[in-house]
Amino acid sequence: MQYNVTGVHQESGSRKTGNGTNMTESIDWKAAWKESVEESGRVSTPGYWDSRACDYAKMVDTSDCDHGRRILNLFRDQKILHDDWDVLDIASGPGALTIPFAERVRSVMAIEPAPRMAVCLMENARRHGLKNIGVIPKTWQEVKETDYEKKFDMVTCCHALWQFPDLLEQVRRMETVSRGYCCLAHGVEVSERELKKSLGVPMDGQDQFNTLFNFLNGEGIYPNVNILEYSLMWPVEAAIASKERFVEKYRPLTKEDQVIIREYISRNTTDGIYKIPGRMGVLWWKVG
């Protein structure tokens, strides 16, 4: 499906005027977002992430929580980070954000429905000597937001927005539990294009960041935007396992797939570490 300037989602090309400076209102960003994440949401179940817990946790550990630290450093440099913060990290996984934030703030509550991911998170916390982390073993949609009204200074959701076809409703719930800021992070580029092309699997996330940006703006949420570079570093075996599970999201893994994955990872590995550079768009705003 395409949302084109000459299509039905846009007003007449002869239109002379509009409302203020925001001329993106005639595109149905809500529908565009819903459609773009439906497939990701369908295949990326808590069961899938449970099967990915081990390899993903190794990546987070090897990367020293790189993408989470970069978000933390953004808030530190903007002088909004305080050591008495209580943070809510939605879809924490093994703790890429939870761990670095917990090292700096009073407490972090992680929402993580995949049991093995939650176990990895708590093991990670133990290794880092952190005792200020709690886990709610649910999806964000299952959490009753009124139980946590204005309980957190920062609410984060990083690389997990694909699970919210009803994004606006979930963002409004995040605002309900925040007395400070909300922060959404999402990739701006498709990683491993060449590999995905060879395997014939979807280029997850293409255009999603821009759709997310316009959707929020269209709803009157004007976030600050910072695009940050980061690196995901995988031990080779964990990288191979992650790619194999990724293919299995869409279809059974074949021997040919295994060869393609191993060759690709081997070509891009240095000193036993497979490194993927990436960029993420960090959208953050103060809750009114």
Add this chain to the structure above:
Amino acid sequence: MMAEITVDWIKRWEEIYDGRLRTMQRDYSIDDWSRRAEDYSERRKTNQYEFGENVWSVLASHGVVGNQSRVIEVGSGPGTFVIPFSKHVDHLTAVEPAEGMIRVIRENAREAGIENYDIIPKIWQDVSIPEIQGTYDLVITSTVIWMFRDIMQQISRMEEVTRGHCCVVEGIDSTDALGKKLWHTIMGDIPYPSYPGYPLAYNLLYQSGRIPHVQIINAQSLRTFEKLMTMYRVFYSLYTEFTPKVEETIRSALLADSISGLHERNYQSAVVWWDPKERREIG
């Protein structure tokens, strides 16, 4: 199947530009900006140049500008960034063609004790890029790019003069309730004219492979009645015949809106900056 968003943002920009012109009796001239100099200056000077200072704070906190920076401002008006930036940086060049605005820049600079600036008295499109290519650390502009139909060409020219960053500062839904009500009282059913700005500017940059960052700032403007009348007089004379009746309509609306003789507006702007050397993978 994944959704594919294929909006041609450049075409959108051009449509809004053309739509505005169709609504107008005539386009802005440089003399209109000279007439606007005093009232525009009053807006920018509110709370000791709060708007410009806030923009400075955003850019400085992200390492985009510092005290060694050479900055060029496209369409300075009354010195939007000339005054608040010059005291922090090595040098600032103002590109401003309107004589009235140039006079006000000089007055405001004198008043602030600022001397480390110069003025190129031209419209941006007439500035010779090869002569100043790569000689600035920041090119900045606010509420000016709506005048460029060939938006990406002018953005590219801005990118050529900087060895550091570019920055555009645009209002967010800047039309206040009073302004909209006045428009409909005077112009009837003709819809309020659009000026392309934010977030369209962001979309243009992102779509063309730039990596733009944004910070939203708040600022206030405090205007006196007479200067606000000047602003409306210039504005409506572009769209309709400025009759005594129109003047009286504006006068009555403003008098009802006044707080202790001043007119207060709180507005939001998006500070958008990027490094032209950085590009993301498209497609």
